[in-house]
Amino acid sequence: MVQVGIIGAGRIGRVHVESICTQVPEAQVKLLADPFMTEETAQWAKNMGVKAVTKDYKEILADPEIDAVLICSSTDTHSQISVEAIEAGKHVFCEKPIDHDIDKIKNVMDALEKHPVKYQVGFNRRFDHNFEAVQEAVASGKIGEPHVIKITSRDPEPPCAEYVKVSGGMFLDMTIHDFDMVRFLAGCNAEEIYVEAAVLVDPAIGEAGDVDTAVITLKMENGSIAVIDNSRKAVYGYDQRAEVFGSAGMAATGNDTASAAVISNAQGVTGEKPLHFFLERYMGAYVKEMKCFINAIVNDTETPLGVKDGLEPVRMGLAAKKSLEEHRPVKISEITV
Numbered sequence: 001m002v003q004v005g006i007i008g009a010g011r012i013g014r015v016h017v018e019s020i021c022t023q024v025p026e027a028q029v030k031l032l033a034d035p036f037m038t039e040e041t042a043q044w045a046k047n048m049g050v051k052a053v054t055k056d057y058k059e060i061l062a063d064p065e066i067d068a069v070l071i072c073s074s075t076d077t078h079s080q081i082s083v084e085a086i087e088a089g090k091h092v093f094c095e096k097p098i099d100h101d102i103d104k105i106k107n108v109m110d111a112l113e114k115h116p117v118k119y120q121v122g123f124n125r126r127f128d129h130n131f132e133a134v135q136e137a138v139a140s141g142k143i144g145e146p147h148v149i150k151i152t153s154r155d156p157e158p159p160c161a162e163y164v165k166v167s168g169g170m171f172l173d174m175t176i177h178d179f180d181m182v183r184f185l186a187g188c189n190a191e192e193i194y195v196e197a198a199v200l201v202d203p204a205i206g207e208a209g210d211v212d213t214a215v216i217t218l219k220m221e222n223g224s225i226a227v228i229d230n231s232r233k234a235v236y237g238y239d240q241r242a243e244v245f246g247s248a249g250m251a252a253t254g255n256d257t258a259s260a261a262v263i264s265n266a267q268g269v270t271g272e273k274p275l276h277f278f279l280e281r282y283m284g285a286y287v288k289e290m291k292c293f294i295n296a297i298v299n300d301t302e303t304p305l306g307v308k309d310g311l312e313p314v315r316m317g318l319a320a321k322k323s324l325e326e327h328r329p330v331k332i333s334e335i336t337v
């Protein structure tokens with residue numbers, strides 16, 4: 001049985017607690033840490049089957065019985081806690097992004113060189129059944145050589161301006177998942193990026209120094225061309241689609257809906273809206289990424305995506321910011337490692 005400590009009992013920390021406690025029989029949550037641990041959270045955790053809670057994550061790192069640590073705290077803590085956990089000999093699952101600062105990600109890489117524990121980054125969309133099927137079609141050659149990759153990624157509602165200020169901006173907070181997805185679908189890294197972006201949803205986002213709408217074009221290393229379109233607000237729900245067009249065909253996926261029913265009547269033909277947001281759309285993916293992480297520990301195999309897969313989307317996000325600021329195409333190599 002893999003003993004797990006979870007750091008951070010917010011939205012995503014709770015998702016992983018629930019996944020492990022209900023769907024991953026090879027693992028057990030021994031300790032859940034959050035400096036703002038409340039009675040209510042402690043009771044919820046106990047009901048889920050978590051053995052104990054604490055306000056101090058260092059108790060997790062000091063516990064010799066804990067094999068693996070899940071870092072689900074706010075982004076500004078990820079790289080530091082990653083290094084501490086790796087040095088304590090724990091396997092690490094770290095939520096995205098590892099950090100906004102390349103040098104701090106390098107510290108994590110250096111720690112992994114010295115202590116080769118398992119390390120997985122939380123790019124959950126790779127484990128979504130729809131995107132997995134598209135990627136499998138591309139990787140197995142069913143559509144020939146990929147030529148054009150299109151990713152649509154729109155949230156149902158914008159975050160508040162307070163969140164925007166600390167999030168690192170849309171490219172490093174939201175689009176980072178799409179940067180991972182484009183690498184996953186293309187099977188290679190991006191070479192160059194160009195961004196057009198605007199504030200069209202909420203002026204408060206602009207006042208907080210960010211954008212809420214973007215079209216991003218990328219040249220990939222295999223010669224394919226990709227386009228990502230982002231919005232912080234799609235009134236019809238969480239819009240998450242992808243298409244890869246190639247020399248021998250196309251692989252595409254639409255949104256997940258609560259049912260596939262289509263209602264036709266005199267007013268028109270209607271169907272369900274997309275599932276509301278990430279907690280609804282990606283629950284299956286969160287469970288699967290956790291099963292893969294625990295499997296890698298149990299079977300001593302590679303994790304499906306490691307620290308380099310955490311680094312590259314951050315480079316792409318920083319290049320996107322630069323492209324917007326300087327209004328020009330930016331080579332990813334300009335963001336030096």
Ligand SMILES: NC(=O)c1ccc[n+]([C@@H]2O[C@H](COP(=O)([O-])OP(=O)(O)OC[C@H]3O[C@@H](n4cnc5c(N)ncnc54)[C@H](O)[C@@H]3O)[C@@H](O)[C@H]2O)c1
Binds near residue numbers: 008010011013278
């Ligand atoms: N993969 C995904 O789909 C996904 C979805 C949501 C969030 N995230 C990422 O997960 C992280 C957390 O996001 P969230 O939405 O759960 O935020 P949240 O604010 O709901 O939760 C963060 C929690 O971390 C706690 N925390 C802060 N510092 C801590 C520390 N030193 N030790 C222990 N706990 C600490 C906070 O008290 C809070 O309860 C972010 O980095 C975010 O980017 C990923």
